[in-house]
């Protein structure tokens with residue numbers, strides 16, 4: 405490996421994919437592809453998407469193919485080589501103990517017949533992610549405490565993620581191993597592959613990136629992030645003494661606006677200035 409290696413771990417939706425309301429600078433994704441084409445660079449996508457939706461995003465938005473992809477809300481890590489996506493078994497072994505040897509289908513048995521919960525389609529499930537539809541209620545406390553109780557009674561340590569699908573007018577529940585999250589998956593991959601803290605940068609835009617944004621990792625918040633996410637990230641980073649490791653993109657880098665990929669590359673050059681030369685060279 406070259407000594408000036410750079411590892412970029414990045415969220416996809418509204419971070420490198422311009423699917424938000426703000427405009428994207430025209431050259432932003434071309435420069436991201438130029439970065440990814442460098443022999444010194446390692447690219448890691450970190451997303452809630454599953455393998456199929458990750459592949460769709462890469463194709464539909466002409467994104468560079470990554471070296472690794474953390475998908476399914478942090479429950480799967482893929483080693484990507486061209487068209488071949490291999491799940492890292494070591495990651496499954498890392499998170500499996502939380503579920504006491506059970507997999508999603510076993511937990512579904514424990515949660516059978518809970519009023520208001522309906523299993524999502526087969527392709528949305530995997531060994532360590534169990535997903536349901538539920539009521540369009542921002543905080544269905546009784547339902548969630550019943551889920552928690554049944555899992556706890558069976559020794560299962562789980563992380564419940566509740567969100568609302570405003571278009572479909574329903575709630576969404578993901579049941580994950582307690583240890584499976586974006587931050588843990590990234591630090592696990594860094595340890596497994598020997599990526600150093602000074603050569604690794606994370607970028608994101610929203611609430612589900614906060615834990616990584618305010619961690620001790622070098623992090624970038626793109627300029628199109630919602631103001632409340634920016635405020636919370638800045639406050640929490642300051643509280644934990646990590647303000648120096650949170651860069652908020654402001655625009656102006658290489659004539660771009662700081663939104664999406666432009667903000668990612670701006671932050672990358674903030675921590676690792678030699679990457680700017682890679683973008684400016686026409687090779």
Ligand SMILES: [Mg+2]
Nearest residue numbers: 415417418609
């Ligand atoms: Mg996002």
